Amino acid sequence: MSTFKFICALDDIPQLGxxxxxxxxxxxxxxxxxxxxxxxxxxxxxxxxxxxLSQGIVHGRKVTCPLHGWNIGLEDGKAVAPDVGSCRxxxxxxxxxxxxxxx
Amino acid sequence: xxxxxxVLIGNGMAGVRTIEELLKIKPDHYDITIFGxxxxxxxxxxxxxxxxxxxxTIQEIVLNELDxxxxxxxxxxxxxxxxKIDRVKRKVIADDGxxxxxxxxxxxxxxxxxxxxxxxxxxxxxxxxxxIKDTDEMIETAxxxxxxxxxxxxxxxxxxxxxxxxxxMDVTVVHIGPWLLERQLDEVAGKMLQKSLEDKGLKFLLQxxxxxxxxxxxxxxxxxxxxxxxQIPADLVVMAAGIRPNYALAEKSGIYCNRGxxxxxxxxxxxxxxxxxxxxVSHRGIAYGLVAPLFEQAKVAANHLxxxxxxxxxxxxxxxxxxxxxxxxxxxxxxxxxxxTEEIVLNDxxxxxxxxxxxxxxxxxxxxxxxxxxxxxxxxxxxxxxxxIHDIRDSLIFGQNLVGDVGxxxxxxxxxxxxxxEVCGCNGVSKGTIVQAIKAKGLFTLDEVKKHTKAxxxxxxxAGLVEQILASTIGGAYTPxxxxxxxxxxxxxxxxxxxxEAIVARxxxxxxxxxAGLEWKTPNGCDKCRPAVNYYLISSFPHxxxxxPQSRFINERAHANIQKDGTYSVVPRMWGGLTNPxxxxxxxxxxxxxxxxxxxxxxxxxxxxxxIKKEDLPGIWADLNAAGMVSGxxxxxxxxxxxxxxGAEHCRFGTQLAMSMGIKLEKMLFDMYSPxxxxxxxxxxxxxxxxxxxxxxxxxxxxxxxxxxxGGNGGIKTEVAQFLCKVKTDEEVMEYSGAFxxxxxxxGWYLERTCHYMERVGLDYIKGKILEDEEGRQAYYxxxxxxxxxxxxxxxxxxxxxxxxxxIPIKLEA
Ligand SMILES: Cc1cc2nc3c(=O)[nH]c(=O)nc-3n(C[C@H](O)[C@H](O)[C@H](O)COP(=O)(O)OP(=O)(O)OC[C@H]3O[C@@H](n4cnc5c(N)ncnc54)[C@H](O)[C@@H]3O)c2cc1C
Ligand code: HEM
Ligand code: SF4
Ligand code: FES
Numbered sequence: 001m002s003t004f005k006f007i008c009a010l011d012d013i014p015q016l017g018x019x020x021x022x023x024x025x026x027x028x029x030x031x032x033x034x035x036x037x038x039x040x041x042x043x044x045x046x047x048x049x050x051x052x053l054s055q056g057i058v059h060g061r062k063v064t065c066p067l068h069g070w071n072i073g074l075e076d077g078k079a080v081a082p083d084v085g086s087c088r089x090x091x092x093x094x095x096x097x098x099x100x101x102x103x
Numbered sequence: 104x105x106x107x108x109x110v111l112i113g114n115g116m117a118g119v120r121t122i123e124e125l126l127k128i129k130p131d132h133y134d135i136t137i138f139g140x141x142x143x144x145x146x147x148x149x150x151x152x153x154x155x156x157x158x159x160t161i162q163e164i165v166l167n168e169l170d171x172x173x174x175x176x177x178x179x180x181x182x183x184x185x186x187k188i189d190r191v192k193r194k195v196i197a198d199d200g201x202x203x204x205x206x207x208x209x210x211x212x213x214x215x216x217x218x219x220x221x222x223x224x225x226x227x228x229x230x231x232x233x234x235i236k237d238t239d240e241m242i243e244t245a246x247x248x249x250x251x252x253x254x255x256x257x258x259x260x261x262x263x264x265x266x267x268x269x270x271x272m273d274v275t276v277v278h279i280g281p282w283l284l285e286r287q288l289d290e291v292a293g294k295m296l297q298k299s300l301e302d303k304g305l306k307f308l309l310q311x312x313x314x315x316x317x318x319x320x321x322x323x324x325x326x327x328x329x330x331x332x333x334q335i336p337a338d339l340v341v342m343a344a345g346i347r348p349n350y351a352l353a354e355k356s357g358i359y360c361n362r363g364x365x366x367x368x369x370x371x372x373x374x375x376x377x378x379x380x381x382x383x384v385s386h387r388g389i390a391y392g393l394v395a396p397l398f399e400q401a402k403v404a405a406n407h408l409x410x411x412x413x414x415x416x417x418x419x420x421x422x423x424x425x426x427x428x429x430x431x432x433x434x435x436x437x438x439x440x441x442x443x444t445e446e447i448v449l450n451d452x453x454x455x456x457x458x459x460x461x462x463x464x465x466x467x468x469x470x471x472x473x474x475x476x477x478x479x480x481x482x483x484x485x486x487x488x489x490x491x492i493h494d495i496r497d498s499l500i501f502g503q504n505l506v507g508d509v510g511x512x513x514x515x516x517x518x519x520x521x522x523x524x525e526v527c528g529c530n531g532v533s534k535g536t537i538v539q540a541i542k543a544k545g546l547f548t549l550d551e552v553k554k555h556t557k558a559x560x561x562x563x564x565x566a567g568l569v570e571q572i573l574a575s576t577i578g579g580a581y582t583p584x585x586x587x588x589x590x591x592x593x594x595x596x597x598x599x600x601x602x603x604e605a606i607v608a609r610x611x612x613x614x615x616x617x618x619a620g621l622e623w624k625t626p627n628g629c630d631k632c633r634p635a636v637n638y639y640l641i642s643s644f645p646h647x648x649x650x651x652p653q654s655r656f657i658n659e660r661a662h663a664n665i666q667k668d669g670t671y672s673v674v675p676r677m678w679g680g681l682t683n684p685x686x687x688x689x690x691x692x693x694x695x696x697x698x699x700x701x702x703x704x705x706x707x708x709x710x711x712x713x714x715i716k717k718e719d720l721p722g723i724w725a726d727l728n729a730a731g732m733v734s735g736x737x738x739x740x741x742x743x744x745x746x747x748x749x750g751a752e753h754c755r756f757g758t759q760l761a762m763s764m765g766i767k768l769e770k771m772l773f774d775m776y777s778p779x780x781x782x783x784x785x786x787x788x789x790x791x792x793x794x795x796x797x798x799x800x801x802x803x804x805x806x807x808x809x810x811x812x813x814g815g816n817g818g819i820k821t822e823v824a825q826f827l828c829k830v831k832t833d834e835e836v837m838e839y840s841g842a843f844x845x846x847x848x849x850x851g852w853y854l855e856r857t858c859h860y861m862e863r864v865g866l867d868y869i870k871g872k873i874l875e876d877e878e879g880r881q882a883y884y885x886x887x888x889x890x891x892x893x894x895x896x897x898x899x900x901x902x903x904x905x906x907x908x909x910x911i912p913i914k915l916e917a
Contacts, residue, residue: 008913016627016653020912028912035627052669055657057630064630066657066665071630082555103915 004093004100007031010039011097018054018063020044021101029090030054031099032063032074040074041092041101047072047085106134107206109408110195112185112352114139116148117381117397118211119167124405126175128624132409135177136203138195140184141234144169147545149394149577151238152426155266159542161235166545188356190374207376207408210364212349214382214392218342219254223316228323229340232263241339245270248338252276252327254313256283258425260343264305265427267339275306275335277313277327287423287434291450292457292473299430299455308335316340348383348390363390368415370404380404386418393421394577398547413622414596422483424476424574433479433574436469436486437461444468449500458500465493478502480570488586494867503567526572527558527565534572541576549573586863592631594623599852603639612640612648630656635853638740638776642848645890658738661910662897663720666713671720673712674737675727676773679747679765679785680708689730693723707744707782709735721907724898733773733896740854741776742783745769746794750787750804757787759804764833765793768802771837772844774894775887778851778860781844796824799847799857800840805829809836813843813869814861822858825866828874842873842883849886 013019013033021029021041028044030053038061044054051067061074071080077089091102109125111118114137122135139145143165150164172179183197194204216231218224228244230237245251245267253264256278268274276283282293283300297307312330316337319325328334354360359373363385370378370386380400382392391397396419403416422435440446440461449458456474460467460482467486472479481503485492492499520526522535540546540556552569553559559566587600595602602621611617614636618628628636637654652660663671675690690710694702701713715723724734736742745768748754750761765785775781784795785802795801797817801824803810808831815824830839846869851860861869873880900906 005915007915012908014653014909017909019909022912022914024916049667050669052665055661055665055669057633057656058653059627059629059633060625062629067667069630101915 002091002102004091004102007092007099007101009097010037010094010099013039013099016058018056018058020052020054023103028052028054029101029103030063031092031101032058034058034061034074037094038074039092039094039099041090042072042074042077043088043090045087046070047077047079047087048083053087106132108204109133109135109207109209110203110205111135111137111209111211112188112195113211113213113349113381113383114141114143114145114179114181115211115213115381116145116166116394117213117401118209119145120398120401121209121211121380121404121408122175122177123167124402125408128405128411129409133207135175136180136205137172137177138180138183138185138197138201138203140182141236142182143235144172144179144181146235148234149426150542151232151235152262152266153542155238155241155263156269157266161238163543164545185352188352188358188377190356190358190377193376205376207378209404209408210353210372210377210379210383211381212352212383214346214348214390216342217345217347219313219344221313221315223318223324224342226316226318226322226324228338229316229342231342232259233346241267241341242270244339245272249273250275250336251339251341252335252337253341253343254327255343255345256280256307256309257286257343257345258284258423260341261300262426263341263343265300265303267341268304272339273306274304275308275337276300277308277311277329279310279312281310283307283309284432287432287438287471288457288473289459289471291452292459292471295452295455295457295473296430296432300427303429346382346392348385350383350385353377353379353383361385368403368417369407369412370400370416371407378404378408386416389418391419391421393423394547395419396421420487422479422574424479426575426577431476431575432471432473433476434469434471435479435483436467438469438471440469447496447500460500462492462496465491465496467492467499475502476575477571480567480574484586488863490863491865491867494865520568526568527556530557532556532558537569537572538576541573546573547577591635592629594625594628594632595621597621599635602636603643603852606636606639607643610644612644614640614651614654628654634740638778638853641776642890646893659740661717661720662724662734662738662900663715664738668714669717670714671717672737673715673720673723673727674705674709674735675732676735676769677709678769679745679762681747681762681766682709686730686732689727689732693726696726697723705737707735707737708746709737709744711737717910718912721901721910724901728896728898728901734898736774736897739776740779741774741781742769742772743780744782745772746782746784746798748786748792750785752787754787756790757804758806759787759809761785761787761793761804764802764804764809764836767833767837768840771841771888771891773891774896775844775848775891777844777848778853779856781847781857783840797821798824800824800843802836802840807831811836811839813840814858814866816856816858818856820858825861827866827870838880838884839873841887842880843869845883845887846872849883 018030018032030044032040044052046065048070051065055066056063062071070083078086093100145167147164147166153159185195186198187196196202216233251267251272251274253260253276256276264274264276282290283297314328314330316324317326326334327337348363350360350364353364359365364379365385372379381397400416403414406414420436425432444461444463447460459471461469470482520534524534526534546552559569588598590596617636633654637651640648641650657665697719699712703711705711745765747761747765751757752762781799783800784793784798786793786795787804795803797815801812810829811827812824813827816822
């Protein structure tokens with residue numbers, strides 16, 4: 001069972017930006033915040049060639065990978081067509097301006 | 104509440120494209136019903152030629168599978184012809200009695216082949232060339248019979264003749280004109296074309312008028328008889344003497360027609376509830392017969408059907424390409440010439456090359472190419488951009504100089520490449536893969552090919568090749584957008600030019616204002632438009648618009664270059680390539696302290712520390728700052744380096760102090776952001792050891808002063824910088840080069856290098872602004888200095904707690 005863990009205040013993530021969460025095992029997780037203050041979490045590893053998605057440009061509900069420009073859906077971690085591939089997504093929630101991640 | 108109903112008559116290329124465009128911008132607006140007379144889903148009509156030639160199958164050319172209609176909730180009636188439009192009751196009636204009411208009607212009935220009004224034109228075995236049925240009939244006839252006659256030596260007729268020949272028939276093309284394609288080609292080129300088609304086994308009868316088609320004993324056509332009494336055998340007659348727009352249905356319902364359904368610039372007919380697109384339409388008196396303009400119409404019609412009411416269709420310049428394998432023929436625009444036009448002709452009958460360019464008022468307005476069509480897309484782009492060609496006129500006919508391109512093994516002619524040849528060296532895409540994708544996925548634009556194959560999507564040096572492949576695969580259906588009207592990206596219909604002008608004219612100072620004011624289709628843009636908009640904002644209003652880090656590519660946000668493994672590189676500035684023991688010691692210390700795996704000397708005369716973890720960046724910067732060093736902006740669309748030679752300071756050949764000149768320039772330009780990266784070089788004498796000939800601004804010392812060169816590039820496409828002027832003093836070097844760079848900063852489009860900017864506007868234009876207008880030059884120079892007056896080292900942010908937050912990962916205990 002995964003449990004929600006406190007990560008940071010919402011305002012610690014810039015709008016249309018991200019933060020990296022380091023885990024002891026299992027690789028980094030990227031937490032994104034979009035213009036509507038929705039928060040998403042993905043494995044910080046592009047399905048193309050493992051680019052750090054946290055370093056990409058966030059727009060709408062997508063992030064563009066910094067290495068070769070794939071667009072990845074923030075909700076489901078799926079590459080936007082015509083590219084094919086997906087990366088793992090994680091549950092996140094925001095309560096009272098605090099961000100929690102299910103790990 | 105139920106949705107309004109949209110009915111489309113004509114399940115063809117223009118109509119279905121309109122529906123696709125509509126679904127893209129307003130997916131759930133209408134209940135959509137489509138009627139098509141043919142028993143097939145929408146297919147790519149222009150690829151009927153390769154199907155006839157045996158190069159493709161019908162399955163491969165379907166554009167919209169039945170599932171597509173289902174998934175989009177569209178009711179499709181195939182094999183049903185609409186026979187009546189009742190505009191009073193707002194419904195359409197099909198030949199089998201099916202009725203459907205509409206709130207909006209879209210008519211896209213295409214056209215039909217023109218059947219010569221001669222006796223026998225309705226005999227079995229006499230057909231036009233328009234659809235799958237015709238193609239099947241030709242393929243079937245070719246199996247059973249021998250003699251085919253194609254009437255009409257235009258593009259369609261020649262493609263039909265070529266296909267029938269490949270299917271084993273004995274084919275004669277009958278043409279009324281004095282030579283083939285007499286409307287596109289002059290006599291010499293027409294004869295060259297005829298010769299190569301004869302080599303493929305086709306026969307030609309020119310200046311022949313057909314009198315009648317003779318019926319044979321079997322009941323089907325048996326011969327063609329001409330006015331001069333001659334008669335030739337024919338088991339199959341294909342009429343390719345032109346097409347007639349299908350507007351009878353609309354006309355019968357009282358909609359105003361005049362050799363086509365008459366529409367205004369919004370593709371609306373005289374009945375405001377009825378729109379029309381495609382070959383059945385007459386727009387400003389023109390009925391188009393090629394796909395590219397029809398797709399432009401589709402886009403406009405969709406926008407108005409969606410109720411947005413933006414966008415007008417104002418007509419198109421078209422180009423065509425004969426789709427016969429092994430024959431290269433390209434024509435565009437007003438290739439016939441006429442009053443007030445001049446022609447440049449290159450004619451090499453022996454080498455099989457013919458080129459004609461038609462010029463009016465220093466602009467290219469049309470052209471024909473035979474044998475060597477490699478430069479077709481380039482000419483077409485010049486034509487659409489209405490570029491003043493005065494400064495390149497003397498070499499225009501020889502085409503775009505592709506010699507300096509790298510990444511595709513020196514190939515510049517797509518047609519000559521084998522299918523296995525690599526077109527895109529960055530992504531390893533072969534010609535065969537591209538052709539396959541274009542055909543199988545129904546791609547029509549360079550952007551689509553980029554997305555689906557990744558070709559030309561990295562460095563872009565092969566874009567010209569890909570365009571050629573596109574043009575020769577889909578013929579005239581391909582048309583590049585004019586640069587200054589091409590939308591920035593899928594988020595907007597506005598071009599770079601339009602966005603920039605709006606920002607300046609309306610004094611917009613935030614991205615939100617731009618997106619709202621220019622009706623962006625996405626809430627906050629994308630990775631293409633946001634960095635561009637941010638640049639336009641901060642370069643237009645340097646002290647007013649606020650820089651938005653989240654609109655910048657990661658390198659400019661992290662003030663470092665991201666590497667393939669997610670680490671970063673750090674390159675401190677070495678003014679003019681000079682350094683000293685203290686700096687070198689600080690670099691060595693930092694490299695040890697942070698375990699930097701790789702230390703390298705760059706091509707820009709400075710030292711690169713590679714493989715640094717993001718969280719270490721602020722620390723390294725602070726250490727380097729402490730030793731007096733600042734960011735080298737090796738990561739930005741910005742000033743990079745000013746390379747210098749040792750110059751008169753030391754060199755026995757030196758005429759000018761190259762190092763000191765270089766340092767002055769580099770200090771002046773520190774922290775300058777620009778549409779793309781900017782590199783300079785200063786050499787102390789014409790031996791030019793600093794390689795100033797391939798820099799955005801190159802300065803070469805001579806005995807009496809300096810020569811300035813601009814627009815050079817040593818990258819993908821090696822471009823030699825062009826001579827701008829000669830000046831005497833260091834101050835003048837700063838003023839002239841500063842003014843040029845400011846002009847580029849104000850007018851260059853985002854991601855356009857100086858060489859591309861210069862190619863677009865022409866060297867004469869730049870000379871007019873910088874050399875001939877002293878006040879103007881000083882004003883540009885003044886604006887450059889003004890926007891850089893608060894220049895600040897981005898690495899100073901290493902002391903700003905808020906700014907460095909993004910560098911620090913959040914650690915999660917297990
Ligand atoms: C062999 C061939 C090669 C070509 N090559 C090229 C090329 O290389 N480049 C290029 O740009 N163009 C080319 N063209 C032209 C291009 O195919 C047409 O310009 C384009 O298909 C026109 O689109 P449209 O939607 O207006 O008409 P169409 O695609 O013809 O669609 C009209 C549809 O409406 C249906 N219809 C008509 N009346 C009714 C009715 N009353 N009720 C229901 N349905 C009806 C028709 O059956 C047809 O399916 C080629 C054409 C052919 C035939
Ligand atoms: C007649 C022609 C040339 C002469 C006499 C000449 C002379 C010199 C000299 C004297 C130096 C050494 C400067 C020093 O003391 O450090 C030098 C360095 C250099 N020259 Fe030339 N040069 C010539 C042509 C070129 C050309 C054509 C290029 C390149 C396009 C070039 C590129 C260089 C480079 C890159 C260096 C620096 C080498 C280094 O990094 O050590 N030179 N040249
Ligand atoms: S360019 Fe001239 S001055 Fe500079 S190093 Fe070369 S030879 Fe010497
Ligand atoms: S690694 Fe993300 S696009 Fe290549």
